Amino acid sequence: MAYKNVLKYSDVTPKADYMNRRQLMGGAAGLFAGMAMGPALGASKYSTDATPNTFEEISSYNNFYEFGTGKDDPARHAHQLTIDPWSVQIDGMVDKPGSYGLEDILKKVSQEERIYRFRCVEAWSMVIPWYGFELNQLLDMAGVQPGAKYVAFETLVRKEEMPGIRTVNVDWPYREGLRLDEAMHPLTIMATGIYDKPMPKQNGAPLRLVVPWKYGFKSIKSIVRVTLTDKQPLTTWNMLQPREYGFYSNVNPEVSHPRWSQATERTIGGGLFAKRKETLMFNGYEEEVAGLYSGMDLAKNF
Amino acid sequence: MKLVDHLNHGLRKVPVWLVYTLGAALPFWYLYLGLTGGLGVEPIKALEHELGELGLQTLILGLAVTPLRAITGVNLIRLRRVIGVLTFFYVAAHLLVWLVLDVQILSEIWKDILKRPYITVGMAAFILMTPLAITSNNWSIRKLGPRWGKLHKLVYPTAALGGIHYIMVGKTWEAESLLYMAVILVLLGWRVNDSRKKQRSRAIHQRNSARPA
Known part of the structure; x- marks a missing residue:
């Protein structure tokens, strides 16, 4: 292999090794039933080959207002959160509504690593090696009924463990939503880990959404409820500032936030002299997702 | 001696040059922290934020000098100039970080100033402060005479704009920036009230002295 200046996360484990390990894991899968968090099972075709941020960077700079509005508040306070046991209420227009234990x-989904670009609406970005499963697997499990058009999500509200619930002026619970076709898209995942570690609590343990072509706030954390509905659900940032945060919130360098440009982004980890980078349409996932919005005016449906 | 007198006695001994030196060193300390990881994984915004907040804090301190003396007797008047000059220094450094490290692109800077209200407001505050910084010396006070005092009333709109700028920067209504604004409004409100009181007492005084003896 030719010397490469820029190491990728997938370079940590030589391909031959993880291919072998995959065979072993295949045998072990019956025993562990997918419960164990395996090592990277080879690169997904949806993963970027960009260099991921360090675990330290990803887990120390977060927006999770349930723990406070400062970037370091989640890392400081999220340890109080208990995530075991955890269950998700799946309801609305599904065949099998109910409380699903995590x-x-x-046990029923297949998880894999997805290295995604992550672009915050505040114009900073990271590259994150998520571990998780496609949301469509969960939705199939519950059985989506024909009339359903949207998926609504809610984050846990637990005053005793989340100091921001009392101090931050938001109509809790934190709410997010996707159109059903967005939710079923193979890029849309429910993440349970980062690198080979369980999801840090400040990043939305134990189960969070990741929609890589949308601004980060769409990727709702610590999910306790998933509702299938035929009406566009309310979403927290849209409720707070409808002029600034739309339901779609697709990454779009041409549509400015009313108070700042979205044309460029600061990459986290570049230090004090990090150069700004041009923001890509749909955060670089244009080929995969542009079709979902054909014929729509993206400046209106921002 | 009362506590206030002790305090004032101590304050009189504080060398002004020391306040200048320590105050001016603060942004360099933050710069050092930013370079060495002390400001977290995103040091640009953090540095920008620290300097902006420092500017607002000293601005508030400067506005507090007069009411503090009137209400408690604590006299900071000797330090008011250094407080004001440092405020300008911090705000200029905040602006410089925004220009050089944050926005980086020259064409974007001008677009941002015109298109983004919170930046327009911040820039307006900076422009209002500039003549105050330039005239913060004895020569200007002598030269301008009574106009100097009038000119330096520009600190009031500067403070209001600074507070508004901070509120507008937030992604939502944030408690911290609202608190800063509240303090600024209280300090400005005190002045409105105070000048009304003075006017009233002047009017009474004039009426009394106009009476034939």
């Missing part, structure tokens, strides 16, 4: 969910 362990039971994880």
Whole structure:
């Protein structure tokens, strides 16, 4: 292999090794039923080859207002959160509504690593090696009924463990939503880990959404409820500032936030002299997702 | 001696040059922290924020000098100039970080100033402060005479604009910036009230002295 200046996360484990390990894991999968968090099972075709941020960077700079509005508040306060046991209420227009235990969910889905670009609406970005499963697997598990058009999500509200619930002026719970076709898209995942570690609490443990072509706030954390509906659901940032945060919130360098440009982004980890980078349409996932919005005016449906 | 007198006695001994030196060193300390990881994984915004907040804090301190003396007797008047000059220094450094490290692109800077209200407001505050910084010396006070005092009333709109700028920067209504604004409004409100009181007492005084003896 030719010398490469820029190491990728996938370079940590030589391909031959992880291919072998994959065979072993295949045998082990029956025993562990997918419960164990395996090492990277080879690169997904949806993963970027950009260099991921360090675990330290990803887990120390977060927006999770349930723990406070400062970037370091989540890392400081999220340890109080208990995430075991955890269950997700799936309801609305599904065949099998009910409370789904996280362990039971994880037994039935197949998880893999997805290295995604992550672009915050505040114009900073990271590259994050998520570990998780496609949301469509969870939705199939519950059985989406024909009339359903949207998926609504809610974050846990637990005053005793989340200091921001009392101090931050938001109509809790934190709410997010996707159109059903967005939710079913293979890029849309429910993440349970970062690198080979369980999801840090400040990043939305134990189960969070990741929609890589949308601004980060769409990727709702610590999910306790998923509702299938035929009406566009309310979403927290849209409720707070409808002029500034749309339901779609697709990454779009041409549509400015009313108070700042979205044309460029600061990459986290570049230090004090990090150069700004041009923001890509749909955060670089244009080829995969542009079709979802054909014929739509993206400046109106921002 | 009362506590206030002790305090004032101590304050009189503080060398002004020391306040200048330590105050001016603060932004360099933050710069050092930013370079060495002390400001977290995103040091640009953090540095920008620290300097902006420092500017607002000293601005508030400067506005507090007069009411503090009137209400408690604590006299900071000797330090008011250094407080004001440092405020300008911090705000200029905040602006410089925004220009050089944050926005970086020259064409974007001008677009941002015109298109982004919170930047327009911040820039307006900076422009209002500039003549105050330039005239913060004895020569200007002598030269301008009574106009100097009038000119330096520009600190009031500067403070209001600074507070508004901070509120507008936030992604939502944030408690911290609202608190700063509240303090600024209280300090400005005190002046409105105070000047009304003075006017009233002047009017009474004039009426009394106009009476035939």
